[in-house]
Amino acid sequence: MAPRKSKLQGGSLAFTLIELLVVIAIIAILAAILFPVFAQAREKARQTSCLSNLKQIGTAVLMYTQDYDEILPQTGWQGPCTNPLNAGQASDIYWSGTYAFPLATSPYIKNWQIFSCPSDPYKGGWAKLGSYCYEAQLVAVNMPGAYSGMSTVPGAMEKVFPLSYAGNYWLNKVYLGRGNAFTMTSLADIAAPANLFYAAEVGSYKDPNTGNAFAGWYIIPGYGNTSSPLQRWEIGERHFGGRNWQFTDGHVKYAKDPGYLNPDGTAKSSTVLVAEYRAMGIYTDPLTSTNQ
Secondary structure (H helix, E strand, O other), X not given: OOOOOOHHHHXXXXXXXXXXXXXXXXXXXXXXXXXXXXXXXXXHHHHHHHHHHHHHHHHHHHHHHHHOOOEXXXXXXXXXXXXXXXXXXXXXXXXXXXXXHHHHOHHHOOOHHHHOOOOOOOOEOOOOOOOHHHHHHHHHOOOOOOOOOHXXXXXXXXXXXXXXXXXXXXXXXXXXXXXXXXXXXXXXXOOOOOOEEEEEEOOOEEOOOOOOEEOOOEEOOXXXXXXXXXXXXXXXXXXXXXEEEEEOOOOEEEEEOOOOEOOOOOEOOHHHHHHHHHHOOOEOOOOOOOOO
């Protein structure tokens, strides 16, 4: 009697075409389910890293205030970019000798990387093309890679100092008519330190003509808000429809952003958005004491 051929010898264990298609379909379904989960987990990790950056910046800001009679480091464009001999004359051709907050806090930080959000594709907060004010500060603080004339080169300042965060420029008293360009808010001036934001995430608009991406180190909610193209405030919404915030008492938190457009599709004004964030408990004016 001839020996029976085993299933392995006969090849009957091989997959049929239908079985292969079923396996492939199952793998595709699992991938479709799991890949978005992995992407969300990755973005959540980036958001957490970004929040940690702002916490370190907040700590440096408070250390600065302890050394400078409780005066906050500069968050306005006016101030740094002001004629040192004339507080009423602001221009990018001037640098007053006053550093904006990212550089003013440098003695209290361990590395420049904390100013860069991992979810920010451009990081052009310090990349104003043609600005002597921006360039002079980088050179004066001995930023690695900085050189005279770099402000004329698209992308050069972004490469040397990638910046993803901007300060509340209403903390400079000139913007609300409470002082001149060199007068920053002190901790004693603030009605609600736990609600008044000091810095927040900002996005950079990349000029299609020059390739230079720019945001600025100064912001208030809705600053430059347009329906199209998207600008610095809207682009700063990087994490699940919201952004990270750092407050004048040093704490940080994440918050969802309200919509940027009116029902008719036009862009909300900065005044409207400041009021909407205020209702959420995020204040812009140092004298605001309630969310009403």
